[in-house]
Amino acid sequence: MKFIDSLQTALKSLKANKTRSILTMLGIIIGIGAVVSVLSLGSGAKKLIVGQIVSMGSNTIFIEPGAWNEKMEKGSMLESATEEFDIKTLKYEDALEIKKDPNIDMVAPFVIGVDRIVYKNNNRKITFMGTTPDALEINNTFPVLGNPITEADVKSMARKVFLGHKINQELFGDENPIGKIVRIKKQNFIVMGVGEEQGTQMFMDLDNVVYVPLTTAQKLLTGSDHLRWIVARVKNEDKIDETVENIRLTIRERHNIYNPEGDTAKDDFKIMSQKETAKMLNAITGIFTIFLSSIAAISLIVGGIGVMNIMLVSVTERTKEIGLRKAVGAQRKDILEQFLIEAVVLTFLGGTIGIIFGIILSYLSGIVLGNLLETNWEFIISIKSIILAFAVTTIIGLGFGVFPARKAANLSPIEALRYE
């Protein structure tokens, strides 16, 4: 039998049972659509994470209070950044000590909180960061108006704030904010400067941040002298692992931790370089992608069983036709081919629609996620995932089609002809 004849026969048969064919295809459409969109969203997430981390620079080190195994899990460093926090093991003095390391370029201690900022009748929810001048540089925040926080401000506990771009626009609009008085937690602050538009970095919207001198923030806003985290920047990126070790030793010494075997579980702090964070987050996204793809793959198997089911029905319904075809000279392989092609056409059509459906779905989810995370979500569809989807649909068609097709091919011609 010529391939084109088989194809026409298959299409004719699928067309004859339109509703049935479409319902059967639905399983494949959903499965393939899910796989395509999960893969797309996975790549988008990876790209976003890498982008966020690159914007911070790969030469930075994070130091957080609390041991690895205590309360916090790996990876929670970021998500809990603005949550209530009560581990009090990291102090400003630790940051000053770290800065003495010859490979350390800058050190920024942070306290952080969420509150409302008030200017006249206007108020906005903001993230405030109590920090030192280094922080603005590490975050690449440069003033478009006024001046950044200075060492003097930190020393003198100045009641000054440096506004993120968005918060300035929302509070002041076209008005010049410099020298104006704003209120946070019923305390007055003078606006000393405004940052450039920056977007998000490490999943924090820097345009919605209000910088306050560290000492001021500790005294007036958080009311304690412990830090939320310290960010350090190294001069020589190649020596970053060595520097991380040195910082560890320094803090242990300051905290009187006897830990010669270097067991990080015994420390009351944790250190992670930006590179490690990137690696870890990538691994997490990778696992999520695999996990979700597996679920999608299960729905594909279910779809495949649907195809097998409908092909078995089709073989039974067309027993007489098979008998006739055999009587006029169809060999085993002709019948096998006919039904296999029919199954593959069914899954392939379903797969094609599924790919389109998956692309649309991931595009729309990208828009939703972008809005939700307030970032630019990049819409990525890799050629690889589309080739994979087509390959999988063909394999499903062949795999689940072979049993019904064999059943058809093995029918004895007389019994098939007699079938009513």
Place this chain on the structure above:
Amino acid sequence: MIEIKNLTKEYRHGSLLTKVLTGVSFNIKEGEFVAIMGASGSGKSTLMHIMGLLDKPSSGIYKFREKNIIDMSDDELARFRNKQVGFIFQSFNLLARTNVLENVKLPLVYSGFPDKKEEEMALKALNSVGLSERLEHFPNQLSGGEQQRTAIARAIVNHPSVLFADEPTGNLDSKSGQQIMEILQKLNNQGHTVILVTHEKYTSEMAKRVIQLKDGKIISDELVACRKFAKDGLLK
């Protein structure tokens, strides 16, 4: 052309052994028109299936054009059927969603001719059964007689050496049945060997030779003394 010696066929259902054919022997030469007669259960359909290469005997010798059928595989039989045998069934067995032309082409699909040649052969076959005007019709748009003529066209499209007709008039009114018999006689005159399975004495008398079966055995095998011709009209 067909050589049958001591042919038997048994079916086994669990422990129950049914003997359908118990030692049948006869020869058929090229150009013959043979009617196989018998009551239902006499084994005539089984005999036709074996002769038409759809089934294999349990024992005995069956040679078709000098070839021993017993040794052939299912696929070889399929290929042989495609080239050598044409079937006409009582219930026509046309493909419902397929038009007349495509139905007639069906055996050619498995022959590997170029498309143009296929078309040519199908048109010629349809012409010889007088259906050239009905190419695009679907079976349900045709009368029973027209459907059976389509089936005949399908049977002869590949120029087989033998035509097997299994009660071809059984589902038709007498006028259409007569038309069908006329076509079969015409095809026989043109040199086709025709083997007709029937239980009607009247139809069998349109053949040249009648073989009577009873309980899986031949009880008579004789030439028709007073042959009837369908074109002479209804004699019944």
